[in-house]
Amino acid sequence: MRIDVLTLFPEMFVGVFGASILGKARDKGIVSLNTVNFRDFANNKHNTVDDMPYGGGGGMVLKAEPIFGAAEHVVAEHSASGTSDKPPRIILMCPQGEPLTQRKAQELSAESHLIFVCGHYEGYDERIREFLVTDELSIGDYVLTGGELPAMVVIDTVVRLLPGVLGNEQSAVTDSFSDGLLEYPHYTRPAEFRGWKVPDALLSGHHAEIEKWRRRQSLQRTLERRPELLEVAELTAEERRWLEENKIK
Numbered sequence: 001m002r003i004d005v006l007t008l009f010p011e012m013f014v015g016v017f018g019a020s021i022l023g024k025a026r027d028k029g030i031v032s033l034n035t036v037n038f039r040d041f042a043n044n045k046h047n048t049v050d051d052m053p054y055g056g057g058g059g060m061v062l063k064a065e066p067i068f069g070a071a072e073h074v075v076a077e078h079s080a081s082g083t084s085d086k087p088p089r090i091i092l093m094c095p096q097g098e099p100l101t102q103r104k105a106q107e108l109s110a111e112s113h114l115i116f117v118c119g120h121y122e123g124y125d126e127r128i129r130e131f132l133v134t135d136e137l138s139i140g141d142y143v144l145t146g147g148e149l150p151a152m153v154v155i156d157t158v159v160r161l162l163p164g165v166l167g168n169e170q171s172a173v174t175d176s177f178s179d180g181l182l183e184y185p186h187y188t189r190p191a192e193f194r195g196w197k198v199p200d201a202l203l204s205g206h207h208a209e210i211e212k213w214r215r216r217q218s219l220q221r222t223l224e225r226r227p228e229l230l231e232v233a234e235l236t237a238e239e240r241r242w243l244e245e246n247k248i249k
């Protein structure tokens with residue numbers, strides 16, 4: 001997978017793209033992570049990336065030309081590499097965007113080329129949304145100073161799903177939300193810490209029992225914290241019955 005981030009602050013990505021899981025995924029060649037400063041594509045008279053809003057009002061608006069130029073540059077570069085098999089998803093990070101979910105991350109992890117547009121100031125010229133962008137995403141209902149942190153969040157949750165990125169020490173399969181439920185509790189040695197014991201079910205060595213206990217814990221935790229997820233989760237008839245009994249408590 002190729003990922004390009006269009007940003008005015010490429011230096012923000014050096015640490016995130018170089019460290020830990022993302023750094024290893026890059027070194028393994030599973031993903032190529034690039035930043036492009038769209039100021040380099042502000043080829044207008046004053047080399048500006050923003051300007052005052054038509055219609056007046058406060059704040060500045062990001063001009064379309066530099067962002068179109070930067071996006072077209074990375075698309076051309078990727079298609080020239082001969083490895084591009086389908087057009088990229090061009091993702092605008094903004095509070096008005098579709099809420100990011102694990103399901104969206106799974107969808108994006110199947111793509112071959114992602115381009116993120118990170119803005120600043122008051123916002124983006126609408127022609128970027130209308131004629132360039134394929135997706136608008138939000139990581140939550142709050143406003144940040146820029147689209148960089150949201151782009152890092154999306155990249156992190158997408159790249160960890162790529163085959164070969166997570167070793168045995170972690171597994172995307174039993175993530176919270178991957179089966180539509182919240183994750184079960186985890187324990188490690190010692191079996192007793194300050195008098196607090198690991199549940200017997202996990203010490204039994206019976207894998208079927210352990211899986212049953214874990215699934216039950218996921219259901220319980222989801223019921224307590226995020227009951228709305230149960231409406232869309234895939235549950236067995238027996239699990240639905242158990243939930244009905246426990247909802248009453």
Ligand SMILES: NC(=O)c1ccc(N[C@@H]2CC[C@@H](O)C2)nc1
Pocket residue numbers: 093094095119120121122123124137138139140141142143144145146147150
């Ligand atoms: N919730 C989010 O994902 C989010 C995304 C972007 C953002 N801020 C940038 C800078 C100014 C505006 O154009 C967009 N804030 C919040």
